[in-house]
Amino acid sequence: MKFETLAIHKGNLITDKNRPVVQPITLSTTFEHGNEGGMLYTRAGNPNRIALEEVIAALEKGEDAAAFSSGNAAGTAVYQALEPGSHIIAPDDMYHGLHNSMVQLFTGIHEVSFVDMSDLEAVKSAIRPNTRLFWVETPSNPLLKITDIRAISVLAKNQGAILACDNTFATPVFQNPLLLGADVVMHSSTKYFGGHSDILGGALVTKEKNDFWTKIRTVQRVGGAVPSPTDCYWLARSIRTLAYRMKGHAEHALILAEFLLNHPKVEQVFYPGLKSHKNHEIAASQMSGFGGIVSFMVKGGAEEADRVVSRLHFFMNATSLGGVESLIERRAAVEGPDTLTPPNLLRVSVGLEHTDDLLEDLNQALG
Structure with missing residues (x-):
């Protein structure tokens, strides 16, 4: 399916025996044991969230996606999944909410170097033996700097590090970082996914289901910063016109x-x-x-x-x-x-x- 078709059909999970054209909102916080979907409690899984995650993963050409209650919650989940003592290379021009998350919540847990990610030599100079994450935001906020995702992916692979890309400004309509070498893509779904300034949300998409992704899923499930069924419904609806x-x-x-x-x-x-x-x-x-x-x-x-x-x-x-x-x-x-x-x-x-x-x-x- 092409992008427009995926956006309309992939996020519309119909399980109701009456076969409605639009997926209904499932508000229940708990589910009967042994149900076909394997759902237990809405923090761990909900039909509307599953549908939203499936469409976002498909549009970003990823293997799986995890939806969060905000973009900050999504980005923070990546930092939480890192081993303590990890070094992060991040943009000197980036969304200040995630910048603040790095310096206010993870001081003493991780080390961060903020560099001009559009300058490949500056990025190379910032690499340390314990560098475990390259965080890219392209175009950047608010100076719209452009980072060469392919070039940074080479540095990340040589370092054995993860390359995560905030793709909020470009959206999968215009850019697919996973196809350019990124391992994880992040979105503030509050922005273009929602598209009407009335929904708060975030999402992560992974190229493959590996150990690091399992940690992110654990942060999502145990931390509980997940979007409500109603928010998932409206996001899936808005994505149809993305x-x-x-x-x-x-x-x-x-x-x-x-x-x-x-x-x-x-x-x-x-x-x-x-x-x-x-x-x-x-x-x-x-x-x-x-x-x-x-x-x-x-x-x-x-x-x-x-x-x-x-x-x-x-x-x-x-x-x-x-x-x-x-x-x-x-x-x-x-x-x-x-x-x-x-x-x-x-x-x-x-x-x-x-x-x-x-x-x-x-x-x-x-x-």
């Missing part, structure tokens, strides 16, 4: 990026679909589309960037991304005093509104 929504997001993002690139009030634009992007060729070699996130720096500093945001009508000043509506925020203000994000950088989650309206709005706000 391919078409992502095509719209990417098309609109490129239009906005090209507009901003030529605007006199804009200092710099970050979007891997632009040929001017530092790693455009690498992005084009591993992505079939460039996603719906555009970041740009406003001339005049943080105060001017805030003024631009305050004048917008169709871009809501809000955190998160991936919904049908356009969002914008001055990212450094959200990430806190330790951020490396430029203070005048605005990150835009480009929505599915008509681009004429979005361009007119940006133009009047920039002034």
Whole structure:
């Protein structure tokens, strides 16, 4: 089955004898012993979660998937599955929630080196004898740096380490890290999988069911940070339109990026679909589309960037991304005093509104 067909049919597990077209929500927290599905308790397994995990695994070309209650819970499960004392190489530009998880929850348990993952020599220099995880986020948040997944996978294999890739920005519509050499793929399903800014969730997908994956499944089952049946239902429902929504997001993002690139009030634009992007060729070699996130720096500093945001009508000043509506925020203000994000950088989650309206709005706000 092609992507669009998988997205519609793989996550629709029909077990009801009445054969409804859409899988119902199974709210029961416990199941009768000896049932055909082998289910015991909803923390360990639920029909809606099984359906969601099956469709995510299929779309990412993986052997299995594990759904979590948030993207942070999914990412943290990878760190929990590592042996204590492991060294992690992670991006210097990455989602601050997972960055905080590494430095706040695992200090004294693991060691972390934050490096520019788009610089292969910098990554090589960071490798230690106890390096056990290469964490990649490409495109990165919020500077949209591109990491060469194939090249990092070679380093990981030579080290006997795991390569995990946060694929939230690209989604499996545009990028399949497992086919490029990654061992595990992570998603904040809150974002494009959900697509409507109303569901919290996360997911991990594995290339193969090995010992490390067994540990992740143990973290999921014993830790219990699993999504509710209702959340799984709505995520599976939203995934059915993922391919078409992502095509719209990417098309609109490129239009906005090209507009901003030529605007006199804009200092710099970050979007891997632009040929001017530092790693455009690498992005084009591993992505079939460039996603719906555009970041740009406003001339005049943080105060001017805030003024631009305050004048917008169709871009809501809000955190998160991936919904049908356009969002914008001055990212450094959200990430806190330790951020490396430029203070005048605005990150835009480009929505599915008509681009004429979005361009007119940006133009009047920039002034």
